[in-house]
Amino acid sequence: MGARWRAVAGTVLFGVAVAACGGPGAGTRGDGRPDPTVRAVDAPVLVPPAVNLLDRDVRVVAVVPFEGPSGADLARRLAGQFARAGMFQVLTPAQTEARLTRAGVGASWDPDPTSLRWIRERAGIDAVVVGRVTTFHVDDREKEGDTFTLTPTGRFRFERNEKGKLVYREQMVYRRVPLFCRADLGTVAATYRVLDTRRGDVAATLPYRVSTEMSSFCYREDVPEALKRQARNRLLRKLFTQLNNRFLTDVVPRQARRRLWLQVKLGGAPAELVRRNELAVLLASRGEWERAIDLWRDCLDARPDLPGIHYNMAVACRALGRVTRAEKHLKKALARDDRPLYRDALRSLRPAPGS
DSSP, X not given: OHXXXXXXXXXXXOOOOOBOSSOTTTTBOTTSSBOTTEEEEXXXXXXXXXXXXXXXXXXXXXXXXXXXXXXXXXXXXXXXXXXXXXXXXEEOHHHHHHHHHHTTOOSSOOOSHHHHHHHHHHHOOSEXXXXXXXXXXXXXXXXXEEEEEEEEEEEEXXXXXXXXXXXXXXXXXXXXXXXXXXXXXXEEEEEEEEEETTTTEEEEEEEEEEEEEEEEEEESSOOOHHHHHHHHHHHHHHHHHHHHHHHHHHHSOEEEEEEEEEEOOOTTOOHHHHHHHHHHHHHHHTTOHXXXXXXXXXXXXXXXXXXXXXXXXXXXXXXXXXXXXHHHHHHHHHHHOOOHHHXXXXXXXXXOTTO
């Protein structure tokens, strides 16, 4: 079985991508020579956004109705867009209310640390998105123009048609007719707050403002109210979608492929742990990070003193956006082996401002 694992792990694919863990000197010794103990793999990773909910171990996100005009509509649309992103389990406002009711939490609650932790324990919600619509303005503009239409004159005369026959026809003339074109202009601003129920704090407060203009329709006579409402609703859907997209850009990680450096040679490790590490590297190259982490966790349970396993765990945690866990494992690796590979990886986790 061990020989088969070694053969399988040796099939790890190499690729070309930007170094994601280890910095400019990744895969080399301190003197710039290649490091024979590491292997490069081209693997899919999650790139954390400005607000890294993955680092906070958030899995279940609840959206509650926002305060302010049309706040409930904005929250419902946010829940749908959030769920389609596919990174978290998202509860709609209705689902959130039902779950909180079953957990014995009232419809209104204060976002203090005690209440937030209570929601986590009783309702299994990791984060709550609340908000307030601070600006809501929708207006319509009309622009007058002209169009021409064929109008009968009431006078008749004999004419020859296309077949050359003589026919008696009413004369028609083009007349100018006023035409009004309507455009709806809207501005919406809202402040989103992400509450972390695990830590009992506010993970982020994010204000956004969007404005847009949308051509609705042109008309000659009075417009039915139903048509005006349809035009207004189309504008609001567009505004709310734009507003929510800006929020999701800041909280939903994006997927990418990166070149990563994983340690395959473990000095002083038993053969069984070496085989497990090889298999974990193979799983990591396929993007199966959770399965790889399980194997590396088993290795650390048996030998917590292996710096190479701590380093590989750090690479995996960072690939899943768990920066804090990655930092802990890198510090444990450095405490046992002060290698340039580990130092560069730790430095790249939290780069200095302006770098």
